[in-house]
Amino acid sequence: MQDQNISSPTLRRLPTYLNYLKSLPKDHPENISSAVIASALGLGEVQVRKDLACVCNKGKPKIGYIIKDLINCLEEFLGYNSTTNAVIVGAGKLGKALLDYVGFENYGLNIVAAFDKNPALQGKTETGKNIYxxxxxxxxxxxxxxxxxxxxxxxxNAQEACDLMVKNGIVAIWNFAPVHLKVPDGVIIQHENIAASLALLSKRLPERINA
Amino acid sequence: MQDQNISSPTLRRLPTYLNYLKSLPKDHPENISSAVIASALGLGEVQVRKDLACVCNKGKPKIGYIIKDLINCLEEFLGYNSTTNAVIVGAGKLGKALLDYVGFENYGLNIVAAFDKNPALQGKTETGKNIYxxxxxxxxxxxxxxxxxxxxxxxxNAQEACDLMVKNGIVAIWNFAPVHLKVPDGVIIQHENIAASLALLSKRLPERINA
DNA sequence: GTTTTATCGATAATCCCATATCGTTAAAAA
DNA sequence: TTTTTAACGATATGGGATTATCGATAAAAC
Incomplete structure (x- = not known):
């Protein structure tokens, strides 16, 4: 259970474990082995053990892990118990979709409002969030x-939005625009690149498929 | 210019290069060096050269790359010139947003329609796409x-949607549901995991920030 | 109580990606 | 024409992540 120094790939897998564990039926035995998790998620069992060891070293021989404890550890570790406020800049389709997406509450993220330089977009969304x-x-x-x-x-407009955020004390930025952003040291950028995912998907196709 | 056998990280960076090159001003010199690209995108210059060598070995000493050629190579390689048809299963907010997102045309993807088991969602979207x-x-x-x-x-419902797709000859699946999907060999899954990105962002925060 | 077995944790080996170094080339300068 | 130089491409090195192996442990069976 060592905080920090967790590799990015591991960190990305943790929410997957959590989702899987929470999706197990109520009548499932209260324990589970790394092998079962691994096979359900298409991972190696050693990898599962190593990943889980980062957040909760409670595995026991012959038993595996207690599901309830694991869920708690994961939620705690991922910060899903406490919520953090966030704001959106850009209230177009994507911005509005994210603003109204209720699922973020489960992830400890509370988007309080969106901003747009187009005054016509001002108002409240259907879920009652403000666009300023x-x-x-x-x-x-x-x-x-x-x-x-x-x-x-x-x-x-992404870089100027980014600069505005940095100027106002924001230290973590989730960027959905397909450009690289320059930020000073200490500010974290997480790039969400839909074109990159699409590139991976297309290139993995057995052969070129033209409609 | 070797097709296939391109690493995932490289493949994910290719659209970024393309975006950057296309964003250069009209009056930019017609050539560009790996060092300039690297610094603009926050990458190493060796990495840029290696990545670009995968799609277009046209770099010349003292000159660098001809931007126009590079753009062509990248678009060709990524399949942005020809379009491939795709369908969506799930016409909720996200499904509709993707269906109406015009940007995919630039990526060689044409989403022809969405499907949902809720009959109330049938009809046309604002951009004229069908929901069946x-x-x-x-x-x-x-x-x-x-x-x-x-x-x-x-x-x-993701696994059943997945099974339906596989049964009907779909060989590449872009999955926005936060679950692992089981598919037979030969079918490719690209998982889009928003919770994973969020986990990375949160954990990288200098210290835990509770609002 | 002893043996067996399922499962974990730790260490070791392998693999892949990123980075560094060095030689090569072609344009520009002398 | 020769030299210089900016940039690329190729090979080598290093680090991080995944996979493999092995020993340890606690529950279950005998």
Missing amino acids: ILDKFEEVCKRLNIKIGIITVPAE | ILDKFEEVCKRLNIKIGIITVPAE
């Missing part, structure tokens, strides 16, 4: 002490 | 010879 004009950004961020920003503006 | 009842799935897929499927149903 971009001028309000500084005030809201300062007041709520926002540390996480989500960028859903077009590529050409 | 799931019963129509087989007919449409067969008729259009669809090979790529996108899954945007809730986790608990």
Whole structure:
């Protein structure tokens, strides 16, 4: 159970374990082995053990892991118990979809509002979240002490959105625009690259498929 | 310029190069060096050269790469010139957003329709794409010879959506549901895991930030 | 109580990706 | 024409992640 120093691949797998464990039927035995998890998720069993050891070294010989404990450890570790506030810049389709997506609550993320420089977009979404004009950004961020920003503006505006966030004390940025962003040291960028995933998918196709 | 056998990390970076090159101003010199690209994208220059060598070994000493040629090579390689048809299963918010997202055309992907088992969702979206009842799935897929499927149903229905796709000849699946899918050999899965990205972002925060 | 067995944890080996180094080349300068 | 130089390509090195192996342990069986 060592915090920090967890590799990115491991970190990315942790939510998968959690989802799987939570999806098990109520009448499942209260314990589970790494081999079962591995086979269900298409991973190696050694890898599963190593990953789980990072968050919860409670595995026991002949028994495996207690599911309930594992779930707790994972949720605790991933910060799903406490929520963190975040804001969105860019209230286009994607921005609005993220703003209204209720699933983030399960992941400890609370998106409080979105901002857009287009005044016509001001108002409330169907779930009651606010969309503000971009001028309000500084005030809201300062007041709520926002540390996480989500960028859903077009590529050409992404860097300025990013700079605005950094200027207002945001230290972690989730970027959905397909451009590389320059940030000072200490600010973290997580790039969500849909084109990259698509490239992987296309190139893995058995042969070129043209409709 | 060796097809196949390209590493995943490299493949994921290729669209980034392309985006960057296409974003250069019109009056930019017609050539560019790996060092310039590297610095703009926050990568190593050796890495840039190695990546580009996979799609286009046209770099010349003292000159670098001809931007126009590079763009052509990348688009060709990534299949952005020819379009492939795809369908969506799951016409909730995410499904509809993807269905109406025009950007995919630039990536050589044409989403022809979405399907949902909820009959109330039938109709046309604002961009004129069709949403069908799931019963129509087989007919449409067969008729259009669809090979790529996108899954945007809730986790608990993802496997059945997947099975339906496989049964109807789909060989590449882009999965937005947070579960592992079992598919026979020969079918490719690309998992889009938003929770995983979020986990990375949260854990990289300088310290735990609770609002 | 002893033996067997399922399962974990730790160490070791392998593999893959990123980085560094070095030689090569072709344009520009002298 | 020769030299210099900016840039590439190829080979070598290093580090991180996955996979394999082995010993340890605790429950179950005898």
